[in-house]
Amino acid sequence: MTPPVEIDRCPTEEIPALFGFAKSVFEEVPGWSDDRVLDALEHDLLFLAREEGELAGYVALRHDADGSFVIEQLFVVPGHERRGVGHRLLDYAEGYAIVKRAPALRIVVEEENVRARDFYTRSGFVPVGKEIVERRLPGG
Numbered sequence: 001m002t003p004p005v006e007i008d009r010c011p012t013e014e015i016p017a018l019f020g021f022a023k024s025v026f027e028e029v030p031g032w033s034d035d036r037v038l039d040a041l042e043h044d045l046l047f048l049a050r051e052e053g054e055l056a057g058y059v060a061l062r063h064d065a066d067g068s069f070v071i072e073q074l075f076v077v078p079g080h081e082r083r084g085v086g087h088r089l090l091d092y093a094e095g096y097a098i099v100k101r102a103p104a105l106r107i108v109v110e111e112e113n114v115r116a117r118d119f120y121t122r123s124g125f126v127p128v129g130k131e132i133v134e135r136r137l138p139g140g
Helices: 012-026 034-043 085-099 114-122
Strands: 005-009 045-051 054-063 069-076 104-108 126-129 132-136
Touching: 005 085, 012 034, 012 045, 012 054, 012 069, 034 054, 034 069, 045 085, 054 085, 069 085, 085 104, 114 132
Parallel strands: 069 104
Antiparallel strands: 005 045, 045 054, 054 069, 104 132, 126 132
8 A cells, every 4th residue: 555645835945855856867868957947846836745754746837828737847756656646746736727727737748758758648638739748627
């Protein structure tokens, strides 16, 4: 049985730790940008996942001009992968977008990131652009 995952708004003081986790995993990946990641962490709507009190991941949402929400970043901290944290963060972001009556939830995902694209496809998202997948939402 996997431990429960708690998700809530991210306190500002947690941002440096989240940035450090993300950088340690993705810094060598083509397309990594300190500025882009920091901008999302500092300006987007940020939800933090904790598993047994430990930082387990985050999701950064941006409100788009058409009323949709865009997931700029979804990150699971090393050691918490394959335990449902990513699915829980995605479900939380979707629930938040539905409550806000958004027409869709979109995700920016690099074309060559096959693992992430498969994850989102299995979760009901469809490609709508070169690096955008989307899920239409009820009531939006």
